[in-house]
Amino acid sequence: MIATAITHITGSSGLAEAALKRMNDELARLRGEAAALQALVEAPDPTKVEGYGVTPVIAPKYPDIPKTKTSTPKAYENTALDEAYKKLEHLKALDQLAVAEELKMLQNIQSKYVKTGDERMDIEERIYAVKKTMGDASLEKALDDYNRSVTLGKLNEAQEIERLQRIRKLYADSAEERKQIDDMIFEVTQRKIAARNRPVQMLLNM
Numbered sequence: 709m710i711a712t713a714i715t716h717i718t719g720s721s722g723l724a725e726a727a728l729k730r731m732n733d734e735l736a737r738l739r740g741e742a743a744a745l746q747a748l749v750e751a752p753d754p755t756k757v758e759g760y761g762v763t764p765v766i767a768p769k770y771p772d773i774p775k776t777k778t779s780t781p782k783a784y785e786n787t788a789l790d791e792a793y794k795k796l797e798h799l800k801a802l803d804q805l806a807v808a809e810e811l812k813m814l815q816n817i818q819s820k821y822v823k824t825g826d827e828r829m830d831i832e833e834r835i836y837a838v839k840k841t842m843g844d845a846s847l848e849k850a851l852d853d854y855n856r857s858v859t860l861g862k863l864n865e866a867q868e869i870e871r872l873q874r875i876r877k878l879y880a881d882s883a884e885e886r887k888q889i890d891d892m893i894f895e896v897t898q899r900k901i902a903a904r905n906r907p908v909q910m911l912l913n914m
Contacts, residue, residue, distance in 0.1 A: 789821040807845065811838045840881060847879035865900035869893055 796813055799805040805813070818831045854871050857863050863871065876889040 784824070786821065786823060786827065789817065789823075789827060792817045792821055807838060807842050811835065811842065814838060843879055843881045847875065847881075847885060850875045850879050865896055865903060868896045869900070872896065 796805070796810070796817070799813075800810065814831060814835050818828075818835070822828050822831050854863075854868075854875065857871070858868060872889055872893045876886060876893075880886045880889055
């Protein structure tokens with residue numbers, strides 16, 4: 709029917725035959741594509757049909773690896789040191805420990821129970837504080853003895869300076885304490901100079 713229509717329009721020339729051939733070829737191609745699509749639609753799913761297509765791969769099962777318990781490292785303790793400090797503080801709280809005895813007890817703790825660097829720094833600070841307390845007490849006592857001797861007139865200016873210099877050397881630990889004694893030495897030195905110049909001044913005033 710298509711060929712008849714084309715022949716009617718174009719006649720029986722070679723042009724009509726060529727057009728007819730192209731249409732037949734195109735029709736054959738379309739029929740082939742339709743058949744291929746139909747075959748794909750009707751084909752079985754290779755993943756669902758046994759023995760056809762790709763065989764599904766099943767991963768093997770491996771036994772579970774048992775979990776090992778990791779122990780938490782125990783925190784460092786020095787029970788002997790803690791007990792020694794506890795006893796020391798107890799005696800101090802009851803006023804049963806003199807400063808010299810406290811120093812001796814701390815030195816004993818240092819030699820027997822101190823192990824780590826932190827413990828060593830702690831005991832050194834405690835010992836320093838006790839020694840400073842002892843030094844302050846010794847300085848106070850030395851100055852009391854000095855003032856008593858001055859009041860009783862037992863020392864001249866030269867002896868006062870000598871006593872103060874000795875106190876400074878033995879008992880003045882801090883800069884403030886040394887400054888205090890330096891001021892006292894300066895005051896005595898001024899008095900000594902004034903006493904030495906007093907006779908000369910009296911002669912000049914005559």
